[in-house]
Structure formats: structure tokens, C-alpha cells
Amino acid sequence: MSKENNIVTKRTVTFVNNATPATITETQLDLDHCFGDDEIVIAIKAAALNPVDFALHELSYPRFTSAAPKAYGRDFAGVIIRRGAKVDPKWQVGDKVNGSFNHIYGPEGSLSNYLIMNTKKQLAIDHIPATEDSDKDEFIHAAAWPLVFGTAYPALFKCGQTFNKDSRILVIGASTAVSNAFVQIAKKQLNVGTVVGICNSASVDYNKSLGFDYLVPYNQEGTIPDNVEKLMKENNIGKFDLIFDSVGSSDFFPVMDKFLKPRTENSYYVTVVGDEKINYKHPSLIGAIPYKVPFRTYNPWRKFNFAHFFCVPNKEWVDLGTRMIETGKYTPPIDSVFKLDQFQEAIDRLKSNRAKGKVIITPN
Numbered sequence: 624m625s626k627e628n629n630i631v632t633k634r635t636v637t638f639v640n641n642a643t644p645a646t647i648t649e650t651q652l653d654l655d656h657c658f659g660d661d662e663i664v665i666a667i668k669a670a671a672l673n674p675v676d677f678a679l680h681e682l683s684y685p686r687f688t689s690a691a692p693k694a695y696g697r698d699f700a701g702v703i704i705r706r707g708a709k710v711d712p713k714w715q716v717g718d719k720v721n722g723s724f725n726h727i728y729g730p731e732g733s734l735s736n737y738l739i740m741n742t743k744k745q746l747a748i749d750h751i752p753a754t755e756d757s758d759k760d761e762f763i764h765a766a767a768w769p770l771v772f773g774t775a776y777p778a779l780f781k782c783g784q785t786f787n788k789d790s791r792i793l794v795i796g797a798s799t800a801v802s803n804a805f806v807q808i809a810k811k812q813l814n815v816g817t818v819v820g821i822c823n824s825a826s827v828d829y830n831k832s833l834g835f836d837y838l839v840p841y842n843q844e845g846t847i848p849d850n851v852e853k854l855m856k857e858n859n860i861g862k863f864d865l866i867f868d869s870v871g872s873s874d875f876f877p878v879m880d881k882f883l884k885p886r887t888e889n890s891y892y893v894t895v896v897g898d899e900k901i902n903y904k905h906p907s908l909i910g911a912i913p914y915k916v917p918f919r920t921y922n923p924w925r926k927f928n929f930a931h932f933f934c935v936p937n938k939e940w941v942d943l944g945t946r947m948i949e950t951g952k953y954t955p956p957i958d959s960v961f962k963l964d965q966f967q968e969a970i971d972r973l974k975s976n977r978a979k980g981k982v983i984i985t986p987n
């Protein structure tokens with residue numbers, strides 16, 4: 624490659640604070656000198672949006688944030704085009720990789736055509752598995768799962784529970800991308816016998832196709848707990864081992880003993896959101912602070928076991944996700960695909976709170 628060809632224009636979706644819109648920032652990148660010894664440069668082929676992307680933008684109040692551009696995007700899929708001298712030999716130029724790039728208000732993000740990342744610090748990265756149906760969309764599928772899979776994972780693996788065909792799980796927010804991953808891990812990897820989900824009546828068939836055994840619409844007459852109780856009676860379903868909330872709810876707190884097995888059986892209520900649904904149009908700072916979590920989790924007189932999990936980038940869940948895709952046990956649903964220049968449409972689609980699967984952005 625000639626010297627001139629090593630100079631490329633990097634285009635990244637960024638924002639400064641919540642008074643400024645998202646925009647594309649262009650910088651010149653010298654591909655031969657833009658990375659350190661522990662870093663790789665990835666030519667991004669696809670990236671996925673997550674609510675955390677627009678939430679961080681909405682919560683960046685001018686008074687408390689710097690004037691520097693802050694990048695959008697965590698989930699990525701692409702090809703390694705440069706590697707530093709001290710990078711582990713398992714990452715080679717030409718390798719197809721995907722993962723979740725962990726940052727808060729950083730200058731690098733996955734909604735870009737290039738991503739520079741330190742492979743010693745960023746642990747949620749893997750090679751894209753060659754599957755039977757690998758095709759031109761392989762990068763789109765590879766970008767569509769890391770963060771949501773890593774969010775569903777701890778609920779099923781970090782509470783010391785063991786699951787089998789007699790296990791029962793209730794999922795609040797069955798249609799979310801996080802629950803898309805959750806139900807596939809529960810049914811296809813852990814062979815959980817019964818998974819009940821709560822979703823819009825219009826989403827019942829969609830969620831059945833992903834593995835839910837029963838679905839309770841949240842938009843029907845009666846309260847959600849009453850309707851779940853009715854379904855349990857009609858289908859002879861006993862109390863649940865785990866209730867997983869991926870939407871933000873407190874509906875079951877006052878009546879937990881009707882739904883969750885006793886605490887002595889290591890049953891759990893797990894949330895990845897909190898007591899209230901996040902307002903996708905205008906997320907609130909107060910709503911984003913999980914201030915009740917320590918009391919709920921550690922109170923010795925608590926009536927039920929409680930955990931609030933966040934997606935922590937690590938190799939453990941990336942390995943499992945990659946293995947499940949390789950063996951055909953996991954397919955991340957795709958809602959829509961946009962070009963980088965259409966980033967605002969992509970953000971608006973996610974903010975509509977109607978997406979079914981991941982909203983993807985490709986750089987060209």
C-alpha cells in the first residue's frame with residue numbers, strides 16, 4: 624500500500640452533550656501510526672445500537688461534560704487491518720472479529736468505519752465463527768448480539784442456580800433484544816423446561832418463534848400479575864425459579880410469594896433495568912441510578928433474592944455466544960439495517976421502543 628493510501632478518513636457518529644445533536648465527525652487517520660503496541664485497528668463492517676448509546680447522549684448535561692466529541696456505539700463486527708507489536712498472536716491482520724467495545728463518553732466507538740482497540744483491556748472480542756450460512760450478512764449478524772447476550776448471561780449463570788427441564792422462568796419484557804438472547808440461552812443451552820414471557824399481544828407469535836413456551840400480553844384486561852397467575856393455574860405451572868426483568872417493572876414486588884419459589888430454594892428476581900421502564904425518548908438521570916439495589920440485595924430480612932446486573936465485558940459470555948452461534952443454537956434477530964449516514968434514522972428506530980431485534984448500522 625502506498626504511503627497516501629495509508630491515510631484514510633475516519634467517520635464516527637459522535638455528540639458533545641445533550642444540547643447538541645448526534646453528528647458524523649471526520650478525522651484523518653494514518654493507518655500505519657494510529658495504534659499502540661497493544662492495539663489493533665478494525666475496519667468496521669457492521670455495528671449495533673443499544674439503548675445505552677442514546678441514554679448516555681441524553682444524560683450528558685453541558686454543565687458536567689467536556690466539549691470533546693463522544694462516540695456512539697459498542698457492538699461491532701469487522702476485519703483486523705493493523706496490529707501492534709505486542710498484540711496476542713491470536714489476533715492477526717485479516718481476521719474477522721466481533722465484540723462489544725466498552726467505553727463511557729470515549730472518543731472511540733463502533734458507529735464508525737474504523738475502531739482502534741486495546742486487546743488487553745477490551746475483553747469482549749472474539750473471532751466470528753464460520754457458520755454454514757456465512758454470507759454477505761455475516762458481519763450484520765455478528766454485530767447483533769454481543770452486548771445483549773452479555774446482559775442476559777449473568778442472570779442465568781451468576782446466581783448459583785442450576786436449570787433443567789423442571790425449571791421455570793418468568794420473563795418481564797419478552798420482546799426486548801436482551802430477552803431474545805436470554806430465552807435462547809435458557810431453552811437451547813440450559814434446557815429450561817418452562818419459560819413464560821410478558822409482551823405486547825401483537826408480539827406473541829414473534830416471541831413463540833424464539834422459544835417462549837407461554838406468553839402473557841401486558842395490554843389485555845386485568846393486571847399483569849393477575850393474568851400471569853391465571854395462566855399458571857390454567858396450565859398447571861408452579862412457582863418460578865427465576866423472574867427476569869428486561870423492561871423495568873415493580874409489578875411483582877408486592878405479590879412475589881405467589882410467583883417466586885421460596886428464597887431458601889435459591890430462587891431469584893433479577894433485573895437489568897430497575898423498578899421503572901426507561902423513557903426511551905427522554906431517559907432520566909434519577910431513573911438511571913440504581914440506588915435501591917444495595918438494600919434489596921443485601922438486606923438480611925429480604926423476602927426474596929434480588930440482583931441487578933450490568934453487562935460486564937468478559938471472555939466467558941463471548942465464548943458461550945460464539946459457541947452457540949457456531950452450533951446453530953443462537954440466532955440474534957435483526958430489526959433493521961441502516962447506512963452510517965442514516966444514523967439518525969437508526970437512533971430514532973431504536974428510540975421508538977418497537978424494534979424487534981437489533982438495529983444495525985453499516986459504514987458504507
Ligand SMILES: NC(=O)c1ccc[n+]([C@@H]2O[C@H](COP(=O)([O-])OP(=O)(O)OC[C@H]3O[C@@H](n4cnc5c(N)ncnc54)[C@H](OP(=O)(O)O)[C@@H]3O)[C@@H](O)[C@H]2O)c1
Pocket residue numbers: 673674675770771774795796797798799800801802821822823825826841869870871895896900901932933934973976977978979980
Ligand atoms: N443492565 C445492562 O447492562 C443493560 C444492557 C442492555 C440493555 N439494558 C436495558 O434493558 C432494556 C432492554 O434493552 P433492549 O436493547 O433489549 O431493548 P429493545 O430491544 O429496544 O426493546 C424493544 C422492545 O421492548 C418492548 N416493550 C416496549 N414497551 C414495553 C412494555 N411496556 N412492556 C414490555 N415490553 C415493552 C417492545 O416489545 P413489545 O412488542 O412486547 O411491546 C419492543 O420490541 C433497556 O431498558 C436497556 O436500557 C440494560
